[in-house]
Amino acid sequence: xxTLAKYLRWDTVVGVLLIAVFxxxxxxxEGFADTANLSAALNDTAEIAxxxxxxxxxxxxxxxxxxxxSMLGLSSALAGSLWEAxxxxxxxxxxxxxxxxxxxxxxxxxxxxxxxxxxAVTIGTLTLYRGLASVVLGDKAIADFPExxxxxxxxxxxxxxxxxxxxxALFAVLAVxxxxxxxxxxxxxxxxxxxxxxxxxxxAGIRVKRLKLxxxxxxxxxxxxxxxxxxxxxxxxxxxxxxGLELVVIAxxxxxxxxxxxxxxxxxxxxxxxxxxxxxxxxLTLNDVSNEIQVIVTGLLLVASVLTPRVVTSVSERxxxxxxxxxxxxx
Amino acid sequence: xxxxxxxRSPAQRDCLRPRARCADRPPAAGAxxxxxxxxxxxxxxxxxxxxxxxxxxxxxxADGRSARSLMDLVxxxxxxxxxGALLVLILGTWLANPSFLDDQGIKDLLLNSSILVLLxxxxxxxxxxxxxxxxxxxVVGLTAFACGSFVSGTDHSALTTVLLGIGLGVxxxxxxxxxxxFGKVPALVVTLGMLYVIxxxxxxxxxxxxxxxSNVPDDVLGLGSGSILGIPYLPLISAAVLAGTAYYLxxxxxxxxxxxxxSNPEAARLAGIPIRRRxxxxxxxxxxxxxxxxxxxxxxxxxxxxDAANGWELTVVSSVVVGGVAITGGVGTVWGAALGAxxxxxxxxxxxxxxxxxxxxxxxxxxxLLAAITTDRIVNLRTTSALRKRSRR
Numbered sequence: 001x002x003t004l005a006k007y008l009r010w011d012t013v014v015g016v017l018l019i020a021v022f023x024x025x026x027x028x029x030e031g032f033a034d035t036a037n038l039s040a041a042l043n044d045t046a047e048i049a050x051x052x053x054x055x056x057x058x059x060x061x062x063x064x065x066x067x068x069x070s071m072l073g074l075s076s077a078l079a080g081s082l083w084e085a086x087x088x089x090x091x092x093x094x095x096x097x098x099x100x101x102x103x104x105x106x107x108x109x110x111x112x113x114x115x116x117x118x119x120a121v122t123i124g125t126l127t128l129y130r131g132l133a134s135v136v137l138g139d140k141a142i143a144d145f146p147e148x149x150x151x152x153x154x155x156x157x158x159x160x161x162x163x164x165x166x167x168x169a170l171f172a173v174l175a176v177x178x179x180x181x182x183x184x185x186x187x188x189x190x191x192x193x194x195x196x197x198x199x200x201x202x203x204a205g206i207r208v209k210r211l212k213l214x215x216x217x218x219x220x221x222x223x224x225x226x227x228x229x230x231x232x233x234x235x236x237x238x239x240x241x242x243x244g245l246e247l248v249v250i251a252x253x254x255x256x257x258x259x260x261x262x263x264x265x266x267x268x269x270x271x272x273x274x275x276x277x278x279x280x281x282x283x284l285t286l287n288d289v290s291n292e293i294q295v296i297v298t299g300l301l302l303v304a305s306v307l308t309p310r311v312v313t314s315v316s317e318r319x320x321x322x323x324x325x326x327x328x329x330x331x
Numbered sequence: 332x333x334x335x336x337x338x339r340s341p342a343q344r345d346c347l348r349p350r351a352r353c354a355d356r357p358p359a360a361g362a363x364x365x366x367x368x369x370x371x372x373x374x375x376x377x378x379x380x381x382x383x384x385x386x387x388x389x390x391x392x393a394d395g396r397s398a399r400s401l402m403d404l405v406x407x408x409x410x411x412x413x414x415g416a417l418l419v420l421i422l423g424t425w426l427a428n429p430s431f432l433d434d435q436g437i438k439d440l441l442l443n444s445s446i447l448v449l450l451x452x453x454x455x456x457x458x459x460x461x462x463x464x465x466x467x468x469x470v471v472g473l474t475a476f477a478c479g480s481f482v483s484g485t486d487h488s489a490l491t492t493v494l495l496g497i498g499l500g501v502x503x504x505x506x507x508x509x510x511x512x513f514g515k516v517p518a519l520v521v522t523l524g525m526l527y528v529i530x531x532x533x534x535x536x537x538x539x540x541x542x543x544x545s546n547v548p549d550d551v552l553g554l555g556s557g558s559i560l561g562i563p564y565l566p567l568i569s570a571a572v573l574a575g576t577a578y579y580l581x582x583x584x585x586x587x588x589x590x591x592x593x594s595n596p597e598a599a600r601l602a603g604i605p606i607r608r609r610x611x612x613x614x615x616x617x618x619x620x621x622x623x624x625x626x627x628x629x630x631x632x633x634x635x636x637x638d639a640a641n642g643w644e645l646t647v648v649s650s651v652v653v654g655g656v657a658i659t660g661g662v663g664t665v666w667g668a669a670l671g672a673x674x675x676x677x678x679x680x681x682x683x684x685x686x687x688x689x690x691x692x693x694x695x696x697x698x699x700l701l702a703a704i705t706t707d708r709i710v711n712l713r714t715t716s717a718l719r720k721r722s723r724r
Contacts, residue, residue, distance in 0.1 A: 064519075066645075110701065115712075119463075119519070120658040120704050123645055128697025134690040239690075244642065247523055260517040292535035299527025306516040306524075 010257035010309045011269025018276045025283040032286055035163035036155075043155035045278035046167040046233065047072065047226040047242065049271070051249045053171075053178045054219040056270040058118075059253055060182070061215060062195040062262025063111065066122040068223040069245035070129035071103050073238075075227025077133040080142030080237025089146050096224050103129060104220020108213035118216075126246065134239040142237040153232035167229050179267040187211070195262025251298060252277050255305045277301070409655035409663075409707065413670040417677060424681040431684045434561075441566040442631065444676035446471075446624050448569045448669045450647045451654065452576050453620030455668035457613045458651055459580070461593040461660025462511060462518035464614060466525040467621040468643035470503045473533040474625025475639045479542030482551055482629075489554040489630065496626030497619050503529060504618015511614065512607040526644065537637030544633025555630035565627060569669075572620065577665045589613060593660025649696070650675050653703040674699075 026033035051068050058065055075096040082092045103125065110121045151157050155165045164172070182188035193201040194208050202208045231237045256273025258265030277298060284294050425432045450467055457464045474496040482492055503525065510521040544552065557564050580586035591599040592606050600606055629635055648658075654671025656663030675696060682692045 110705065114705055114708055116704050116708055117658050120652050121701070123648055123652065124697055124700035124704065126645065126697070127649065127693055127700060131691070131694025131697050135688075135694055138690055247526070251523060251527070254520050260520050290535065292531045294531075295527050295534070296531030299524040299529075299531060302524035302527065303510065303516075303521060306520045307510065307514050310515055 010305065011266050011272065014256050014269055014272040014276055018272050018279065021276065021279050021283060025279065029283060029286050032283060037282070039155040039158055039163045039165050041278055041282035042168045043165040043233070044282070045274055046171065047230050048245065048249050048252055049171045049274045050174070050226045050229065051223050052253050052270055052274050053174055054215065054222045055249050055253050056258055056265065056267055057178070057182060057191055058215050058219055059258045059260060060195050060262060060265055061191040061212060062198065063118040063212060063215065064122065064250065065107060065118065065216060065219045066246045067103070067107060067125040067129055068219060068249060069242045070126045070133065071100055071220055071223035072227040072230060072242040072245060073240060074103070074129045074133040074136070075100055075224035076231040076237045076241040077137035077239045079228055079231050081137050083145065083237070084142050089149060093228055096228055097221060100220040100224020101217050104217040107220065108216030111216065112209040112213050137237065137239045139239070143235055145232055145235060150232050150235055153229055175267065175271055182267050192263055251302045255301055257305065257309065410667045410670060413654060413667065413674055417670060417674050420674070420677055420681055424684055428684050431681070438563060440677060440680055442563055443680060444673050445565040445569040446627055446631070447647065447650060447672040447676055449572055449620055449624045450643070451650045451668040451672040452573050452665045453617035454647045455651045455654070455656045455663060455665050456576065456580070456589065457617045458656050458658060459593045459660060459663060460589050460610050460613050461596065462610060462613070463522060463648065464507060464617045465519065465522040465644045466503060466507055466529055467617065467647055468640045469526050469529040469533060470500055470618060470621035471625045471628055471640035471643065472638055473503070473529050474499045474622045475628040475635045476533055476537050476542065476637055478626045478629045479547065479635045482548055483542060483546040486548045489550045492551050492629070493623060493626045496622040498622065500618040500620065500622015500625065501615050502618070504615045505611070507618070508611040508614025512610040534637045542629065542635040547629065547633050551630050552633055555627065565631060568627065573665055573669050580665060585609065590661050646675065649700050653700055655707060
């Protein structure tokens with residue numbers, strides 16, 4: 001009965017689209033399927049992909065964090081100013097991660113303890129963290145990070161024997177871990193319960209507030225790590241690094257079929273969404289399609305990603321209803 | 332979210348109204364006496380469909396009045412406290428640097444804030460219905476550029492330009508509105524998508540070109556620079572739009588229904604409110620206002636690049652939230668939103684005048700935003716529990 005909706009699940013569709021884009025790209029565009037290009041294309045999505053993991057968990061639980069890109073910027077600015085002050089890089093990284101976790105804690109505290117909507121809170125902290133980033137670093141740009149670390153983040157340095165750059169390899173490992181956590185543990189399944197019906201989850205004995213707090217801390221932590229990756233990858237720490245990236249992350253996650261209302265979606269879908277936007281943009285760039293058109297394509301894909309599943313469900317529902325009304329008449 | 336069910340939705344309240352009026356008659360379903368004090372606490376003006384009870388039930392009069400005035404105070408306090416903060420900010424800055432409030436200073440303040448105030452009015456209408464419109468920034472950019480290239484080198488009048496801007500804005504608003512209301516997709520996602528699409532169209536069209544002030548007809552530029560009795564046109568226009576919107580939201584059935592939808596969509600549906608049409612209209616209005624703002628942007632600045640008002644969507648949402656319009660819908664006024672917008676712009680100017688490091692500006696805005704929503708929430712919790720105690724007595 002529900003065959004249409006069953007096989008046309010949006011995350012499957014995104015996966016198929018991803019393969020189609022890849023095949024079409026390697027068929028039509030010279031140099032697209034080259035390992036060097038793929039490494040570069042993948043590495044360009046590194047920060048978005050990393051942040052998309054905790055963001056998926058948040059959206060599944062019916063929350064959203066708009067402050068991630070600002071946290072990325074804050075972490076980058078902090079790393080830059082500490083590096084300029086002569087700190088060792090090995091010390092800077094944990095400090096940045098700590099600041100990220102604290103920022104996430106503030107978000108989570110405001111959402112769970114004060115009871116504010118996450119959208120309003122994180123619009124506020126979006127402004128706050130970006131502001132702190134420019135307080136920390138001003139309009140300076142810090143470069144000259146240690147060669148060994150900078151090399152680690154570039155796409156030219158890959159995991160031996162493959163075309164996968166190190167940040168993406170790390171992302172792959174984290175993605176597998178997150179997928180297992182989300183889909184195969186009580187923790188992950190609780191997130192679906194929270195997203196679907198928060199009160200019901202609470203009465204079922206799920207520690208709703210604690211779980212949400214953990215998710216926000218996780219998002220801040222990963223965002224600050226992404227800030228370090230960003231800084232190393234571009235070799236430059238600036239306060240406005242990653243400006244507006246939060247919308248791209250959310251667009252990717254939603255494109256992968258994670259329902260913004262919470263309770264639905266898979267991590268595989270979100271990862272496919274990230275890769276789809278990354279590969280598509282790379283392919284369009286190789287074909288000399290201007291950046292503006294890429295932006296339009298992203299927007300249309302986003303609208304389609306939410307509209308299509310709803311159209312499919314309403315069509316199949318209507319068909320079911322018609323079948324239900326027709327059945328007694330024939331019997 | 333968890334405390335929402337406790338608050339009776341305006342539509343439900345409205346349904347209960349006739350029963351409340353005839354308190355001497357035996358209650359129909361045993362609902363009236365117990366519930367009376369409860370819905371008396373919704374005498375605030377801006378939360379729902381004619382929630383003001385003109386003929387209060389005969390129940391304990393003095394107690395009821397004090398409860399009502401407490402509520403009135405609390406909900407007016409929101410606008411009052413922002414107004415107060417604004418006043419303190421202006422006075423403080425003026426004392427520190429008197430040039431802040433000379434003729435030019437006041438004019439700058441008004442001019443700088445008028446476009447944001449306008450956008451905040453449009454946005455609050457959408458937010459009141461428990462939706463959001465993130466595409467406003469890009470609509471302003473698109474219409475500013477479109478109007479600019481339409482009038483460049485011609486002698487079109489200001490009116491034509493403004494009408495073109497509004498028309499284009501309505502078009503953008505209708506697309507978002509149709510997707511949200513009839514496509515039933517989450518507003519944030521749709522308007523985020525629209526943000527990208529409109530921005531992309533704008534940039535592709537502009538292609539790095541810009542509109543030069545020298546090509547824009549004087550009539551159009553006059554709209555941005557002219558004034559009546561020393562007050563520039565722009566703030567006057569904003570004030571007029573604001574007053575119109577506020578009056579509609581407060582007095583007209585359609586306006587009250589927007590609050591009802593935002594408070595509780597399901598109850599609004601059961602009460603027979605045409606939700607889709609109202610939400611669509613709210614988006615069309617927000618689009619129209621954004622388009623209008625685009626035309627005014629051109630008039631004000633003359634020189635327009637493609638990414639005019641880029642990233643403004645979050646500033647607009649911020650000022651609406653600071654102004655006490657709940658992001659969960661159903662609560663707030665356009666006056667509050669306008670005050671929020673004024674506060675944000677004034678703070679920016681004040682920091683410049685006070686020679687505070689401009690890097691601090693954004694951080695302070697963020698703290699202000701968080702403080703605003705946190706106080707709101709705490710005051711809300713306090714009054715709810717205070718009133719519950721009162722009604723138990």
